[in-house]
Amino acid sequence: MHKVVILGTGPAGLTAAIYLARANMNPLIIEGNEPGGQLTLTTEVENFPGFTDGILGPELIGNMRKQAERFGAVFKSGWVTSVDTSQSPFLLQVNGIGEVAAEALILSTGASAKLLQIPGEAENIGTGVSTCATCDGFFYRGKKIVIVGGGDSAMEEASFLTKFATEVVIVHRRNELRASKIMQDRARQNEKISWKLNRMPVEVVSDGMKVTGLKVRNGETGEEEIIETDGIFVAIGHTPNTAFLDGQIETDETGYIQVVPGTTETNIPGIFACGDVQDKRYRQAITAAGSGCMAAMDTERYLEGQEIIDWSQTLSEKAGPK
Numbered sequence: 001m002h003k004v005v006i007l008g009t010g011p012a013g014l015t016a017a018i019y020l021a022r023a024n025m026n027p028l029i030i031e032g033n034e035p036g037g038q039l040t041l042t043t044e045v046e047n048f049p050g051f052t053d054g055i056l057g058p059e060l061i062g063n064m065r066k067q068a069e070r071f072g073a074v075f076k077s078g079w080v081t082s083v084d085t086s087q088s089p090f091l092l093q094v095n096g097i098g099e100v101a102a103e104a105l106i107l108s109t110g111a112s113a114k115l116l117q118i119p120g121e122a123e124n125i126g127t128g129v130s131t132c133a134t135c136d137g138f139f140y141r142g143k144k145i146v147i148v149g150g151g152d153s154a155m156e157e158a159s160f161l162t163k164f165a166t167e168v169v170i171v172h173r174r175n176e177l178r179a180s181k182i183m184q185d186r187a188r189q190n191e192k193i194s195w196k197l198n199r200m201p202v203e204v205v206s207d208g209m210k211v212t213g214l215k216v217r218n219g220e221t222g223e224e225e226i227i228e229t230d231g232i233f234v235a236i237g238h239t240p241n242t243a244f245l246d247g248q249i250e251t252d253e254t255g256y257i258q259v260v261p262g263t264t265e266t267n268i269p270g271i272f273a274c275g276d277v278q279d280k281r282y283r284q285a286i287t288a289a290g291s292g293c294m295a296a297m298d299t300e301r302y303l304e305g306q307e308i309i310d311w312s313q314t315l316s317e318k319a320g321p322k
Helices: 011-022 037-041 057-070 133-140 152-161 181-188 285-304 311-319
Strands: 002-007 028-031 074-077 079-084 090-095 098-107 111-113 144-148 167-172 193-197 199-206 211-218 224-228 231-234 238-240 271-273
Touching: 002 011, 002 285, 011 028, 011 057, 011 285, 028 098, 037 057, 057 074, 098 285, 133 152, 133 231, 144 152, 152 167, 152 181, 167 199, 211 231, 271 285
Parallel strands: 002 028, 002 098, 028 074, 098 271, 144 167, 144 231, 167 193
Antiparallel strands: 079 090, 090 098, 111 238, 199 211, 211 224
């Protein structure tokens, strides 16, 4: 039995761990197959307060983890396959660990950026391929950028990137965009934005050190061409990591966890959500960390208001006769 179990080791989960460990809650943090989350794929982080010269994403995550461990947080590696939220304590089935019981649960499993799944993409993430314009746009000042996508996010990020780049080329696999008319109009009126529509990305081109282009296939002629670029931003959406919850927690139509406004409370008392798993608007390390603090404080207040229960007896009854 654990008072608090935290799922995920991105900025949200680690911040929650720091706060709860300092409150003598002895949290157990379960990290899945992507410890540290998306921040570990980021090279230089320059917009996290307190680091005047920036800091590497993996280093920032490592420091946050050490800070949580210093106050007594315990980390275990495993993959949660199911959660029983029907009664408290909550029971988690975790590959590599077994069954884990928790009086309170914090969900900070994040959201995974959708990728193109083409040759050259994965090996160049962080060195020319990015999924976050706000995070990495500054590094492309005075350069040419390609952004792949046709929705509102792609249009918004393309407009944002024109603050830094000399040219932004929007590549989309269809002639028609999914973005709202107002977002399309805003992008089309920007003189720095050009268009390559009805083009299917087929390969990220690199010289071995950095990205130099994006190979695309013309949807009408089948001909291939290379669009020269210094960086490629993939903006085709994110997938929140909530499938393992099997619909027990209320989400929106795209799978993001719904919380009570102004809190991290879910529809299940004792279960809280923070970070990108419940935030599809900002998706920043600093906002994730802030919501992790909120989740820890909400959890502490919840636990302080609970009656003292003989959890060993409760678990024994739950298991049934041997």
